[in-house]
Amino acid sequence: MPPSTQLSRIHQLPSGIRHIIARNATCATLPSIITTRQLAHAATRPKLGALANVYLSQQQRSITIKQLDSGRDNRERVVILGSGWAGFTVARQLNTKKYQTVVVSPRSYFAFTPLLASTAVGTLEFRTALEPVRSRRTKVEFVQGWADDVDFKNKTLTVEQAVDDPTQGLALTQDRHAGETQEQRALEKQSDIEKGKTFDLAYDKLIVTVGCYSQTFGTPGVRKYAFFLKDVGDARKIRNRLLACFEAAALPTTPEEMKRQLLNFAVVGGGPTGIEFSAELHDLINEDMAKIYPELIKYHKITVYDVAEKVLPMFDEKLAGYAMDKFKREGIDIKTKHHVEELSPGSPYERNNLKNDKDFRLFTLKIKEEGELGVGMCVWSTGLMQNPFVHQALSNVRAVPDNLRLIESAGDPSFAKDVAWKVKKDERSGSIITDDRLRLKVVPQGKNDKHVAAIVDDVYVLGDCGIIEGTRYPATAQVASQKGLWLAKRLNKQDLDKAGFKFKDLGTLAYIGNWDALFQGGKWGRLQGYIAWAIWRGAYLTRTVSWRNKILVPVYWAVNWLFGRDISRF
C-alpha cells in the first residue's frame, strides 16, 4: 500500500486506534515497494540492517492495527483481561456475532481450580482441569500477554506478550518486575516496544478479570521454597515433589530420621484448598503409597497449620467440627493458632552435613509455637493478595475519559472534566469497587468527598479483583462465574440497565477425603458424608466445561479407583 493511501485510511479508523497509527506514522516515509519479506532478509545484512530494523520494529506495532481490523466486521471489540473463572465465562458466553471477543491473558487456558488438588496427587490427570482459551468450536480471539497499562481516555490497552513466560502455570506471588528500579523498568519498556514485545490494543469494552496473586504475608522463604496450589503447574510441581519424597525415603542409604522428615508434609492455610489438598494427599498415601511403599508408611505425617482459631471458616461449627474429628481419626493434625515464621532450604541435619545447597532434600519450617521442623514439602495456601496490575494501572486515571458519567454529584455536573479521578477501591482488600452492573467506579483524587463519584462506561471489573459496592460476596469461583455469566447475558441482550447483579448462593462444598465431603447452603441445607461426596463429584462434573473433560474426568476417577494412581515422575 503506498504511504498516501495508508495515511488516508487512518481517518476511517475508530478513534481508539488512531493515536497508535499516529505514533507509527514514520513508517509511511519508507518506500512502499519494499515488502516485509525483503526487509526481513535485508535485516540479516549489516548494511541494510539499520534502516530495515527501524521499519520492522515499527511495522510490528502497526501490524496490530491490521490484525485488529481484519475479521472485526463492524462488531464492537470486547477485550477481556484474564482467563480465570470470570474472564473465561464471559469469553465463552459472549455472542461473537455481536462482539469481537479478545482475551488477553498470560495463561493460554482456563484452570478448573476445584479439581487442582485432585490433579496434584494424581486422582486426575492435569489436563482434565484445563480448558484452552482457543478452541475449534468458539470464535474467541486470544493474545497471550500481560496487560501492562490502560488508557481509559483513548480506550487502549498496552500488552506485553507472554508466550514464553517462565511463570506460566505457576502461582504468582509478586509483581513480575519486582526489584527493578524505575529507570531499569523504563529502559526495559522502551526496549520491549522496539522489539515488538509490547504493543497497544484498542477496545470498545474492557472487562478486567485479572484475579489475585497468592498471599505469603512476606514470610521469609515462602515465595521461593513453598509449593502453591493455584495453577496447574503448581499441581505438577507438588505431584513430582511428593512422589520424589517417597522415592528418596526409599533409598537404602536414607537414615530413619531423614525418612521421617522427607515424609513430613506441612500444609499452611486451613481454607478449602488446604483442607482438600490434605484430604487428597491422605487418600493417595492411604490408598496407593501404603501398597507401593509399605515399609515407609509409618514415617508419614500430614499437618495443617493456620493462624486462625478454626479451619474452614465458610462452614458452620458443626460441619467444620465433623471435618476436624475425621482428620484426627485419620492422623492428620490440624494446628490452629500456629504462626509460620520462615521456610528455608535444608533441615538442620543437612545444613550441618552437606557442603552445598544443591544437595539439600528437606526444608525447615519455623513455627513460632513449635520451633524448627524438617519437612519434605510445605504447601502454602493462605489466601489472596491484590494483583499488582490493579495498583499500577488501575489507580489514578490519567485523563478523563469521554464516557465518564457522574452518578453522585455534590453540585454542578459539568465539573467531571475538570477534576482528577482515581479508581475507587475497597479499603480492606484493595479490590476495585464497581456498581451493581460491574462497572468501574471512580472518585476524585485526593479528596474524601463521599458524595462525588462517577462510573466509567464500558469498563467492567469482576472476579477476585472486583467487588460490588456495599456487598461482601466472597472471592470464590462461584461468585466470579455468576458475575461472568450475568455480564455476558446483559451485553448480549444489551439490557445492562434493566437490573443489577445479585449473587445466588448455591452452597459451599469441600472434599475431606475417603469418599466424604461437606456441603452447606443451597436447597439441601447441610450435608456431610457419602451423599455430600456424591454432590461434590456431581457438581464439579456438571460444571466441567468441555465434553472432552466430562468424559475424561469420570474415566480417570474409575481407572484410578480400580488400578491406583500413577506414580511415574518426569
Place this chain on the structure above:
Amino acid sequence: MPPSTQLSRIHQLPSGIRHIIARNATCATLPSIITTRQLAHAATRPKLGALANVYLSQQQRSITIKQLDSGRDNRERVVILGSGWAGFTVARQLNTKKYQTVVVSPRSYFAFTPLLASTAVGTLEFRTALEPVRSRRTKVEFVQGWADDVDFKNKTLTVEQAVDDPTQGLALTQDRHAGETQEQRALEKQSDIEKGKTFDLAYDKLIVTVGCYSQTFGTPGVRKYAFFLKDVGDARKIRNRLLACFEAAALPTTPEEMKRQLLNFAVVGGGPTGIEFSAELHDLINEDMAKIYPELIKYHKITVYDVAEKVLPMFDEKLAGYAMDKFKREGIDIKTKHHVEELSPGSPYERNNLKNDKDFRLFTLKIKEEGELGVGMCVWSTGLMQNPFVHQALSNVRAVPDNLRLIESAGDPSFAKDVAWKVKKDERSGSIITDDRLRLKVVPQGKNDKHVAAIVDDVYVLGDCGIIEGTRYPATAQVASQKGLWLAKRLNKQDLDKAGFKFKDLGTLAYIGNWDALFQGGKWGRLQGYIAWAIWRGAYLTRTVSWRNKILVPVYWAVNWLFGRDISRF
C-alpha cells in the same frame, strides 16, 4: 547391637557384602547405645555434630546391608540395570518367589517408546506411554539411581542415587560427568560416598540393560538446542514448544517472516522415530491447528533431513516409496543426502536485532546443501550412541571373577586366573558381545588371540547395549523385549543351558499419518494403508502393559478424534 555382635555376624553374610562392611568397620567403635534418632538430633548441635556425622554417614552405607537382607528370604538377588524394554520386561516376568528382583535405574518408569511421538503432539496423554517400575501388583524392588561401577569379582555394584536427577525424563546425549577432570571426579566420588549419595549393592545375578544415548555426531549446538524424542520429558518439551510456536506466530506483532520461521519445523533423521513424528505433527497441524489458527496454516512447513539416500531403511523400496509419495502429496519435504552442520539459537534476523539470547525465539539450522534456515524447532533422531557406562564400567575386568568360565581355550584351561580380561565388544557399534544365552563375554586384554574367550556366569547383557555374537539383530524394542522375556523364562525355569535365544521377527510397523501406516514382515508380508494402520494401533494397544493404559489409550484416541487435541501449555 553391641559392636562385637555386629562384627561376629559379618561372617555369616554373603561374600559380596563382606567387603562393604569391612570398609565401614569403624562404625562398630561407637557406643552402641546411641540410636539413629538421637544421633540425627545430635547432628543438629555443633558440639555433638562431628562425631554423630561420621557415624551417620557410615551408617548410611551399612543400612544398605540391612535393606539388602530384610525381605530377601534366601532368594537369589537379581539386580537389573535399566528400566527400558529389556530391563522392564525381565523385571516384570521374573518369578519373585525364586528371586529378589531389584531394578536400578535413573528413571522410575518404563517408557513405551512407540507411543512417544503420539504424546508429543497430544494424540495421547504422556502418562499413557509410561508404566511405573514400582507397582502395587508386583514385588519388584526399585532403587532410583545410576549404576556407576561393577565389581565382578565381589559381585557388587556401585550406585549413585538419582531421585532428583535433573535429566529425568530427557534423552541423554553425553556422560553426566562430562567435562570434569579426573581429580574433580575423584573428589566428587569421595564426597558422594560420605553423603550417602553413592552406595554399594551386592548381586547374585546382574542383568545389564542400560540402553543407549542419543547420537548427535558432535554436531555443534545439537545437544543444547535440538529437541529429542527418546523419553517422555522430551515429548513434553516438544508439545510445549510446538504449541508455543503457533501462539508466538499468532501474536499481532509477529512479522510475516517470523511467522514463517516459527512454523518451520525440521526433523533430522529419517528412521521410524523421525518419520512417525513428522506424520503425527502433520496430523496435529492438519486436524487441529488448521481449525484453531486458520490464518497461520499457510506459513507452516515440515522438512525431514537425512544424510542417507533413502529414509525408513528397514522397509523395502516399495513401502518406503509409498511413504515418500504420501509425504510429498501432504507437503512434507523429505530431503535425503542432506547434512546438518550446526544448530544455533536465534535466526539471522533476531541475532541482528535483539540484544540478548533470552529474547531469541527461533533457531538457525545450517545445512551444508542449503545454508542457514530459521526454524521454530529442530527435532533430532539420528540414532544411538553407546552408553558411557559401557565404556567406563564394562571394559577392563579388574579382578578375575570366580565364576569366569573359559569357553574357548588355546591350551591349558587353568590360565584363566592369571590373565587380565576385558569385556568383548562389537567393533562397529561398541556394544557388548554376549553368547546366545545373553551372558557377558570376555577376552584377554591387549591380546588379539581369537581363540581365547570366557564368559562371566550370572552377568547378562541385553537391550540396545548388548549384541549376541555372530548376529545382527537390530537395536529395536522388539529384540530387547524378546530377549528380556526369554531370559526371565530361562531364569524362572533354571534351564539356561537348554537352548540359545533366537529372535523371531514379528514385522516392522511405522505410522505415516492420516490413518495410514506401513507394515512389513511377519505372516502378513507387506501392507500399507488403513489395514496397516489398524494393525499399528492394535499391536501397540495389545503390547501396552497395564490395564490402566489399555483403557486410557483408546479413550484418548476416541476423545481426541471427536473433540480435537488439547492445546493448553503449562
